[in-house]
Amino acid sequence: MEVNTTATVPAGPPAKNNSFTQHRLHSERHRHSHGHFPTKTILITVSFVTLVTVLFVILVVLFLIRRQKSSSKSGTCKEDSTELHDTSSRLITSSTLNSSPEVKSGCLHGGNLGRTPAPTFRGVQVFTYRELEIATDGFSERNVIGGNGGHGLMYRGVLSDGTLAAIKLLRSEGKQGERAFRIEVDLLSRLHSPYLVELLGYCADQHHRLLIFEYMPDGTLHRHLHSPNDQTQPLDWWARMRIALDCARALEFLHEHAVSPVIHRDFKTNNVLLDQNFRAKVSDFGLAKMGSEKKNGQVSTRVLGTTGYLAPEYATGKLTTKSDVYSYGVVLLELLTGRVPVDIKRAPGEHVLVSWALPRLTNREKVIEMVDPALRGQYSKKDLIQIAAIAAMCIQPEADYRPLMTDVVQSLIPLVRNPSSLSSSSLRFQKQTPKSRSSLEIN
Structure with a gap:
């Protein structure tokens, strides 16, 4: 009688074990893949938030800069009008003769002066009547120079900074006198030549109209x-x-x-x-x-x-x-x-x-x-x-x-x-x- 030495392995149990193994491997892979997913999401989210934050900061900075420039431009005329009677020097900006500026509240207005450009010259100042009254000793007769001019009297005066000046007190001559005053301020504020008398400043304080020139010691x-x-x-x-x-x-x-x-x-x-x-x-x-x-x-x-x-x-x-x-x-x-x-x-x-x-x-x-x-x-x-x-x-x-x-x-x-x-x-x-x-x- 012959004995069969080859062992026969039942089909059921090994198949069951194999299925278990595959399921286990699949579960491990699934867990492995789920373990990396949260890390990538966090990195992407952080990057996105950072980018948005940086862009927002840049936009805020640009907005503030633009607002500051806009405030500076719009505030120029307000400063000029509110500080007109201050005793410190005031610069006026250039304008064109055709703008026909009008004197209102002691300040020149007209044309496109609402958009005040950056001054390209220095020296033309706005004075109060009181300052010029002090400079001329109350417009004393002993300070009259050049005789009786066509539009007013000329006085010798010493300004608060020690500058010797010729101060012309204009007569009230209605529209013609006002026009002459505006034209002279406008022209001499823009035209600068060593052969033209320099305008140092002007006064348009209430009804007073005065022009302040460099002093020419030898007269006419x-x-x-x-x-x-x-x-x-x-x-x-x-x-x-x-x-x-x-x-x-x-x-x-x-x-x-x-x-x-x-x-x-x-x-x-x-x-x-x-x-x-x-x-x-x-x-x-x-x-x-x-x-x-x-x-x-x-x-x-x-x-x-x-x-x-x-x-x-x-x-x-x-x-x-x-x-x-x-x-x-x-x-x-x-x-x-x-x-x-x-x-x-x-x-x-x-x-x-x-x-x-x-x-x-x-x-x-x-x-x-x-x-x-x-x-x-x-x-x-x-x-x-x-x-x-x-x-x-x-x-x-x-x-x-x-x-x-x-x-x-x-x-x-x-x-x-x-x-x-x-x-x-x-x-x-x-x-x-x-x-x-x-x-x-x-x-």
Whole structure:
């Protein structure tokens, strides 16, 4: 009998064990995968929250910055109006002449001044009436300078910081006076030239209107030319040439270097001020007007100004920069002759300076006879003839024949020399008798 040694394994139990093993492995994998899921979720969540937080902080910072800038811009005018009467300095910002600012509560308003731009200059300050009253010792008569001006009195004053200033107290003249005040503040706040009198500040305190200028110690050109010699120091030839050039440069700046041409409209010797070195600056812009940039440059306007200085075309209400050139020619004649533009005390035919001088300016011998006696022959004859030619061109009745101020400046520059350059021929001329003058000729 044979014995079967091969063991037969029952199918049931092993199959059951295998199923259990697979289930166990599946459970372990399931638990393993579930063990990593919470960690990834936390990392993603933290990253997302962090990113959102950073973006939120950035947005908040940007919002605060924008709000701060907006507050600064909108608060500028409020600061200007609420602090107007403070004793500290106040700066005014530039505006355009066409904006026609109005004076309200002591502050200039107009045009786009609501959006106050950053000031591009310093020095124009707002003063209270009380400050200027203290500066002038109560507007004392002993501090009056320059006589009775066309629009008010000028006083010498010392500001709180020790600055010596010329303080102009304007008369109450209704709309015209108010307009002149606004124009002068607006123009001189924007136009800066060494040949224009500097505006230090203004006062629009209630009904008071005052302008504060740099102090020019030697007064007006009119006073030096037309006052008795015992009251002022006579101007020599070289000082007169420098003054003529300074004035020409002032008008050149207004006509050709300003953003828009500016017509002074009241250029005269009373509005030419001198410093301690007899260097000239042009003042008084109350009648100034913006010129036209069109081809003919004409603007229509009322006739305002001073008799004797007005160009012929101005009498018809037509105004151009060439009208200022005419007025400059009259001033040049005053420097040359020492005469005033209109003098009814003179002989018939000599009452009006331009009418008397124009036919003589092209005659060398008659030009010599026209020279201001106060010069006592101390001048260059050659330069005299050139000055006469420039004056003759400037006072031409037809505006188109008058030169540009740039051309006048270039013609004057060679004539402005040091007094030590006085030529020997000029000294010889000083010694000539009237009979021998006709024999002197220009080479």
